[in-house]
Amino acid sequence: MEISFILNGNPVNAGIAPTQTLLDVLRESFRLTGTKEGCSEGECGACTVLVNGKAVVSCLMLAPQAEGCEVTTIEGLSLGGELHPIQTAFVKEGAVQCGYCTPGAVMSSYALLSENPRPGEGEIRAAIAGNLCRCTGYQKIVKAVQRAAEEMDDPV
Amino acid sequence: MSLEYIRPRNVEEALECLLSRTFKILAGGTDLVIQLREGRHKDLPILDISRLSELRFIREKDGKTVIGALTTLSDLLSSESLRRTAPVLLAAVREIGSVQIRNMGTIGTRFCQIVSLGRKGRTRTMPLPDFLLGPCKTVLESCELIHSVSFSTPPVYQHFEKLGERKAQAISIASTALVSGFKNGRLKGIRVALGSVAPTVIRAKQAEAFLESRPLTPDMILDAGEMAAQEASPISDVRATAAYRRKMVMAMVTRGLWPCLKEVGESR
Structure with a gap:
């Protein structure tokens, strides 16, 4: 079957099998491999993308469900080739080690800051509770989100 | 893996589909998509009801709250009226999964007192204990959809x-x-x-x-x-x-x- 949706701001079409997940289609049809496959069962958050502005795990969404939706992946945050302030903050705070969880953590942070530009530490921890990191732990990720919030709120 | 996918335009159409044959119903997808990946339900077509907005609502009237079956867990958390009347429900919802799962998962049968089931031309309503038979087992028949769940405003x-x-x-x-x-x-x-x-x-x-x-x-x-x-x-x-x-x-x-x-x- 054929689906159409908005991918990182651009209208796209893809021929898919109905039981392919959105994750499969993003990685295989569109070669957007920033979105990672971790556990494949919605626990780890490595495959987090935004659908109509809401963070979802793309491994648990069938591709046909994206029909007509706006999908934003990690690639959509740095379209002009320049890193998004959240990405910059992750780099500056050393919130990246192996990097596998990073795109998902950044997307969850992006969804949070879009709805709540000045979150408290508890709100940040709740927002990234579905993004498992097995390298650095969460302290640096939390700091990165705090830094991003400050910098986005107060552009230099 | 199942190769047939149908997305009905409204509840009426969904119920007609369910009368004609057996489907696997896709609502939030947080369980079903895992089962599909495990190779289950191979021969069953998928009926995607996730966009039926008729089943996504929270209404409060005369001390009674009715919640449409496709209301997401995140919808519940952002409801002012539930924050006022049923904080116990929201405390429980906050414990389910992650933000991502709560954005996808629906209330379905979780938590409430009364369940309304619709089939073409008929609706039946029952207390939750009569609906639940055991782990992952309910009285829902293959031609039915959960319409809504409801409860009286709990005490203070x-x-x-x-x-x-x-x-x-x-x-x-x-x-x-x-x-x-x-x-x-x-x-x-x-x-x-x-x-x-x-x-x-x-x-x-x-x-x-x-x-x-x-x-x-x-x-x-x-x-x-x-x-x-x-x-x-x-x-x-x-x-x-x-x-x-x-x-x-x-x-x-x-x-x-x-x-x-x-x-x-x-x-x-």
């Missing part, structure tokens, strides 16, 4: 606690929900619900009756905790032993009841 005191192996995204070892009103030094309309300690969510009815039978005392709270623990029928599994679960029911029910002592004092 509301308490929820879940015990999991860690804070984030843990499947519960045991959970308790308590609601109660207060009158003349007694608990009035007390409800004690226990999760993950029986084949379905259950109410500790003996403990409830006992708690309402006379003015509340500290000893009664301890006895009620014991009673609730005996009413549970937990199993041992990878998360905890049955014996531990029973002890935790005792601990959580009594913990939920202690604040009531002060409240009943003020109701005398």
